[in-house]
Amino acid sequence: MFKKILIANRGEIACRVIKTARKMGIATVAVYSDADKTALHVSMADEAVHIGPPPANQSYIVIDRIIEAIRKTGAQAVHPGYGFLSENPKFAQALEAEGVAFVGPPVKAIEAMGDKITSKKIAQEAGVSTVPGYMGLIEDAEEAVRISRDIGYPVMIKASAGGGGKGMRIAWDDDEARQGFQSSKNEAASSFGDDRIFIEKFVTQPRHIEIQVLADQHGNCIYLGERECSIQRRNQKVIEEAPSPFLDEATRKAMGEQAVALAQAVGYTSAGTVEFIVDGEKNFYFLEMNTRLQVEHPVTELITGIDLVEQMIRVANGEPLSIAQQDVKLNGWAMESRLYAEDPYRNFLPSIGRLTRYRPPKELANGTGVVRNDTGVFEGGEISMFYDPMIAKLCTWGPTRSEAIEGMRVALDSFEVEGIGHNLPFLSAVMDHPKFVAGDMTTAFIAEEYPEGFDGVTLGQVELRRVAASAAAMHRVAEIRRTRVSGRMDNHERKVGRDWVVWIDGEGFACTVDADREGATVTFGDGTAHRVASDWTPGQPLAVLDVDGAPLILKVGKMTGGFRIRTRGADLRVHVFSPRQAELAALMPEKQEADTSKLLLCPMPGLIVKIDVEEGQEVQEGQPLCTVEAMKMENILRAERKAVVSKINAGPGDSLAVDEVIMEFE
Structure with missing residues (x-):
């Protein structure tokens, strides 16, 4: 077995590889740019080598810089992660010339499958069903328009060397084809150093379902079930799950066997993914093959119990697979939510800055549930403008799909992130969306369900009352603390009133709070009562409460006269007034926002x-x-x-x- 592995990547995937290498007793080498000098993957690795300025094309994708780091540290193998050099055949060739093992497939397989144009031609020759399209090189925007017209709108314009949603556009008419061609070409050049573009028919109402394959150097190849990746924004996956709620066993077997046949046709080894578009009738079409580890690999690991990174390392070391197809059993259900440094209230535009607070939920693993967080950042660290905005992958597992979703809801509510815009509220909203809960989704889910963008969640009356009752009980605790701090210690219980009015986004809830040693009973004006129990103390940013026997998790920020409360995708300004204060507050004029319309x-x-x-x-x-x-x-x-x-x-x-x-x- 290798004694030292270099990880030619950064962020959460570098940290993920380091964890498995450490478990296997293998020393690790990290590489880093100027922007990543204090990054988590650098501190986790046994050694770290500086490779250049922040832009990836001056550091992480400069092959010579990686080779220099290998020579300097004596690494025997390189794991490329995903993105950057992971599907670059020139990099694999350079490692081969250096006598260093590439933890990935052979060069010929990368060339055959890593290039989307070539892979489609090979798939067609192998009898694999493919989406109609134009696989030749496209010279300019006007040729792109002509080809798009021939195929028939809508079309998908894609970078041949693309991945992760980079260099991809959907065009519905000539103008969008022109603009999409140029933007895709620019993004492809800056992200992959390869600006070749191809065009294919965009299948409406599709599901994006992919098969995980694993092959060794001895002719063995198996598939490890599928992943549902249909929740996407701008062709970038946001939520993934395994297995798919749509497939039946017969379709799963057919897709798996076809994926294995394709991998074997090109002499593939290591972990790889064959992606398919699946229509409403369960017809599936080959989309592309990713000759690397996928971002969403943890959900496959959670339902199979197989460490894919470990298997990749063992295959690269020449070991045969210890698992046969009949050994693969799918157990339970897994969810993955990608935490992005993107502001959902600004149409998901990237957000950079310092993580003033970063507290993921506690990881756990037992027979009833799993919480796993693959991350590459830490509290106090900087989110850079130079790299992909994904900062963590939150995963949950449960015996059933509904239990995995409920575990994700609780984990998302417990995840504390401050200092940057992030998509946690949106992820929570999806977990509660009726269509997602029912498993009724396509790749158009976000565009169809949030056509005007995301502006938060409006809680229903039942949940709103639970929040109001909690806020009233919490305010009482804060008032008692305030009277003690001020020195008014005697009979402080009598100094804190029972009657309050909770205002949430313009709606008032008059209530009475009666407290005892076990909690508080909050009674509203209509006579309904809620029992609230919690050990929350003022100043804690996370409140874990029990309301009427059911859990409620609130992110709590202090503001004058109340709290900023965030839960289940809702961002609420909650004021708690005495009855007289509520009367006066109702007379206050609302502050007008500045006019930026010009x-x-x-x-x-x-x-x-x-x-x-x-x-x-x-x-x-x-x-x-x-x-x-x-x-x-x-x-x-x-x-x-x-x-x-x-x-x-x-x-x-x-x-x-x-x-x-x-x-x-x-």
Whole structure:
């Protein structure tokens, strides 16, 4: 077995590989850019080597820098993680020339399957059903338009060397085909160093289901069930689960056997994933093969009990698989929620900054449930603009799908993140969405269910009353603490009133709080009562309560006259008043927001790539105004209505912060 492995990656996947290597008794080497000097993967590894400036094309994807680190440390093998150099055949060739093992497939398999154009041709020759499309090279945007018309809109424009949603666009007409071609080409060049583009038919109402395969160097290949990856935004997976709630055993077997046949046809070894589009009739079509470990591999590990990273290392070391197909049993259900540094209230635009608070839920594993958090960050660390916005993968397992979902709900409510915008509220909203709970979803789920974007969750009356009762009980505890701190110790119970009015987003709940040693009974004006118990004390940011015998977890922030409470995707401003205070508060005028209707504000920290208009130009609704790049993704900002550009304050190459003014309108 190898004595030392270098991980040619960063973030949570580097940390994930280090954990398994440590379990196997293998020393690890981390590599890092200037931006990652204090990163978690650097401190976890046994050794660390600096490889260059923050941009990936000057550090993490510079093959010579990785080779230098290998020579410096004497590493015998390299695990590439995913992204970066993981599917780069030149990197695998360089390692081979260096006499270092690549923890991945052979070069020929990477070339055959890692290139999406070539892989589709091979799949077609092997008799695998594929989506109609144009596999040749496309020279320019006008040729892309002609091809799109021939295939028939809608079409998917994709980077040949792409992955992780980078370099992908859906086009519904000629204009979108032109814009999508150029944006995909730009993203592909900056992310992968390969700007080749292909176009295929976009299958409407599809499910994205993938098969995990595992093959050794001795001709053995098995499949480890499937993963449902249909909850996506901008072709980027957000929530995954295993198994799929849609497949039956016959379809699972057919897809698995076809995935294995394809892998064997190209001499594949190591862990890999064959992705399919599956329609409503369970017809499946080959989409692509990822010749690397997938981001969502933990859900497969949780339902099979197989450590995929360990298997990859053993295969690279020349060992035969110790598992046969008949040994693979799917046990229970697993969920994965990707925690992204993206602000859901700003249309999921990237967010950077310092993690002032980062407290994941406690990890656990027993026969009734599992909570696992694969992460690459820590409290006090910085989220950089140079890399992918995913900062953690929260996973849960349960004996059934409903138990896995409920475990995820509790884990998400318990996850504390402050200092940056993040998508925890959105993940909570999906876990409670009726269509998701029913397993009724396609890759269009987010676009269809949140067509205007995400603006938070509106709690129903039952849940709202549970929160109101909790806030009243918590406020009473805080008031008692306040009277003690102020020195008024005698008979402090009499100094705290029983009658309160809880205001939540404009709705008032008059109530009476009667407390005892075990908790408090909160009675509302209509006579309904709720029993609240908790050991919460003022200042704690997480309140774990029992309301009427059912758990309730609240993220709690202090504000004047009450709390900021977040739970199940809802972000609530909760005021607790005495009856007289409530009367006066109702008379207070609401603060008006500043008028920014004549300004184009930068929605995220990013780099201006292109300005599409000039001062004095009249623009129409929907017309592109400029392009901003952040975290390797290009974002086109468009006019919301007809207007005239009066002033342009930024140009290509400028780095802007959130809400900086890009241009002004008359």
